[in-house]
Amino acid sequence: VSADTAGNLGYNLRAGYPFVLPTTTVSPPVQVDDETEWKGFLPFDTLPHGLNPASGVIVAANHAAVPPSYFSTIAADLGEGLNVALNQEFDYGYRAARVEELLAARPLHSVESFQAIQADAKLLSAGEILPYLSDLDFIPASMTAARERLLAWDGVFSTSSSEALL
Secondary structure, X not given: OEEOOOOOEEEEOOOOOEEEOOOOOOOOOOOOOHHHOOOEEOOHHHOOEEEOOOOOOXXXXXXXXXXXXXXXXXXXXXXXXXXXXXXXXOEOOHHHHHHHHHHHOOOOOOHHHHHXXXXXXXXXXXXXXXXHHHHOOOOOHHHHHHHHHHXXXXXXXXXXXXXXXX
């Protein structure tokens, strides 16, 4: 992520990323034998990049910086017999969504607000998963009490939250 004094905001993957045979499933690829040997590097202009997004914000939170279609496009460009997989073991985007939510919550930010964003510990995925617990019956009944605690939980992973451990 970069910015300049003219107000431009950009994202560029700045690494040589190897491509390999399609049978290689390790990502990033590791050279251990002829089968996993690197066949070359992606051309710089094909690496993920962007400039001045409409939202005015670029969030980098260990989530996929490109849509899934990017990998198909690159594979087609490389041609049959070659494979590329920019490490697809990404975070599912919950952290990025939370950062975007916090950024959008106010028009201007300060050092303190960015510190709060950095330290934020709310888990958005809990909000998706927990409602499914409400219709479940548990045996023993002590599990029902745990479910009720989770359903009342605010989704924040704080040091005082026993629900976060559940």
